[in-house]
Amino acid sequence: MQKVDSLVSARWVIPVEPEDAVLPHHTVAIRDGRIIDCLPTDQAERQYEAGQHQRLARHALLPGLVNAHTHNAMSLLRGLADDLPLMTWLQDHIWPAEGRHVSPEFVHDGTALAMAEMLRGGTTCFSDMYFFPEVTGRLADRVGMRAVLGMIVIDMPTPYGSGPEDYLDKGVALHDAWRNHPHISTVFAPHAPYTVSPEWLKRVRVLADQLDTRVHMHVHETAGEVEDCVQSTGQRPLQRLDQLGLLNPSLIAVHMTQLTEAEMDRLAETGVNVVHCPESNLKLGSGFCPVHALQRRGIHVAIGTDGAASNNDLDLLGELRTAALLAKGYSGNPAALPAHRALRMATLDGARVLGLDGEIGSLVPGKYADLCAVDLSGVETEPLYNPISQLVYTGQRERVSHVWVAGRLLLNERRLTTLNEADILERTRAWQARIAPEDTHD
Structure with missing residues (x-):
């Protein structure tokens, strides 16, 4: 088996190239921050050995x-x-x-x-x-x-x-x-x-x-x-x-x-x-x-x-x-x-x-593993006939569960991993207290 840093498996992988493709039960394999493969999950589990394997049974996985x-x-x-x-x-x-x-x-x-x-x-x-x-x-x-x-x-x-x-x-x-x-x-x-x-x-x-x-x-x-x-x-x-x-x-x-x-x-x-x-x-x-x-x-x-x-x-x-x-x-x-x-x-x-299409924007081997996962289960998004249509017409940001940049997990089950939410809100409220008294909305 080939060693990789991580595998991300999802109910649907939406690679964007081709632009209307939907790959059911697929997995993205990541090494050194880049995508090295995108293949059916059963094949991925036979072919790759990963330090981490994220399984997202109800999600669409798409480019960040x-x-x-x-x-x-x-x-x-x-x-x-x-x-x-x-x-x-x-x-x-x-x-x-x-x-x-x-x-x-x-x-x-x-x-x-x-x-x-x-x-x-x-x-x-x-x-x-x-x-x-x-x-x-x-x-x-x-x-x-x-x-x-x-x-x-x-x-x-x-x-x-x-x-x-x-x-x-x-x-x-x-x-x-x-x-x-x-x-x-x-x-x-x-x-x-x-x-x-x-x-x-x-x-x-x-x-x-x-x-x-x-x-x-x-x-x-x-x-x-x-x-x-x-x-x-x-x-x-x-x-x-x-x-x-x-x-x-x-x-x-x-x-x-x-x-x-x-x-x-x-x-x-x-x-x-x-x-x-x-x-x-x-x-x-x-x-x-x-x-x-x-x-x-x-x-x-x-x-x-x-x-x-x-x-x-x-x-x-x-x-x-x-x-x-x-x-x-x-x-x-x-x-x-x-x-x-x-x-x-x-x-x-x-x-x-932005001149970055050689590096990001689609889930193809060689590009950076910039990914996001969206949970498409629930009363707001089912029944589900077309995952891409569902993302665009019923997708809500509150359903984004995981985000990776160059294979690094920055959002894990809706929790930020590299930013302190409480500190951000405290600073934001301090700015509000400074700015609000100075502005009048006529």
């Missing part, structure tokens, strides 16, 4: 979910200013609160809260856009989560930096610090075309080419953003980005709720990647990303939650259901986003958008 757009530390601002338009929400509440409170301690505590929530919902990888990303990197390294750290760029000074030059210097240093890490990487993260001047976007493009990294940016989030750009420059934001050379396979364009047919054609021509944040866009009244039309053009579309301040959760299973239903309603086509494709958006497509 990939949250392609977050502002993790903003979890400390969850519910601070709900039911407001985007710019009112930002300018009158969020930005003032950040100006008063953002610090390494704020980022550490808010990110710990976010990581705990994401792990308990089956998320193993996130792409974050926020200040003090070095704090997020150190915490992700200690906790064991897979993280893509945004190298933030914005025209205005903040508690993190004095201006674009300072942000870029810090970003390059961040990239150098993590460039060889097995589960932490970096992307440039200019906030948006309306908050980063063209000269600095050009610098971002040049540096991204030099460092061979991607560019993660809010683009066409609201109709107002597009209209303001047309009034001030005579061009839509995507036109300006195209002229700056930023429409290319390295761009990760987040939100994209305001798109013409010609713009979607251009995105396909240039290989731009898109991240869809359905619940945040719905809550802020920002519009609808035309997912079906983008996917028909061959554009990779991933799913992100956005920050908990605008969502108000980091629940990717919930996001999947919303994305699937919204695509059907928006297009008038019930087949626009089938369940298996929605699941792929939060796994393999998320990995592709």
Whole structure:
């Protein structure tokens, strides 16, 4: 018998490649943090000798979910200013609160809260856009989560930096610090075309080419953003980005709720990647990303939650259901986003958008053993005819029982193994007591 570190057996294994495959009574074999085999359980027990064997008789085992757009530390601002338009929400509440409170301690505590929530919902990888990303990197390294750290760029000074030059210097240093890490990487993260001047976007493009990294940016989030750009420059934001050379396979364009047919054609021509944040866009009244039309053009579309301040959760299973239903309603086509494709958006497509699809996103030999197990038994999920449909349309994050990253168990029977839940809640409540008296919701 071959020796492996661990075996994980489940009632169903959903490998995502092929995207609609369901493997009943299968086992994933793990050695040195990577998948070495996926085979029927009876064969696995004859072929492999494991130090640990997790048997999940009522569960679906699938790739860990990939949250392609977050502002993790903003979890400390969850519910601070709900039911407001985007710019009112930002300018009158969020930005003032950040100006008063953002610090390494704020980022550490808010990110710990976010990581705990994401792990308990089956998320193993996130792409974050926020200040003090070095704090997020150190915490992700200690906790064991897979993280893509945004190298933030914005025209205005903040508690993190004095201006674009300072942000870029810090970003390059961040990239150098993590460039060889097995589960932490970096992307440039200019906030948006309306908050980063063209000269600095050009610098971002040049540096991204030099460092061979991607560019993660809010683009066409609201109709107002597009209209303001047309009034001030005579061009839509995507036109300006195209002229700056930023429409290319390295761009990760987040939100994209305001798109013409010609713009979607251009995105396909240039290989731009898109991240869809359905619940945040719905809550802020920002519009609808035309997912079906983008996917028909061959554009990779991933799913992100956005920050908990605008969502108000980091629940990717919930996001999947919303994305699937919204695509059907928006297009008038019930087949626009089938369940298996929605699941792929939060796994393999998320990995592709982040440039990690060679390492994660599906359960195939050679990739890292980033896994999550979801209990599909009970009155809420039975009878069960199609496990993938059941995951997308009835799946609840409270049914996520186990999570592994690179074969390391980070959630065991709903208990976090590398984070202290009681400590996180104590710190979160202390921040609430500091922040709440300073904000008034008119």
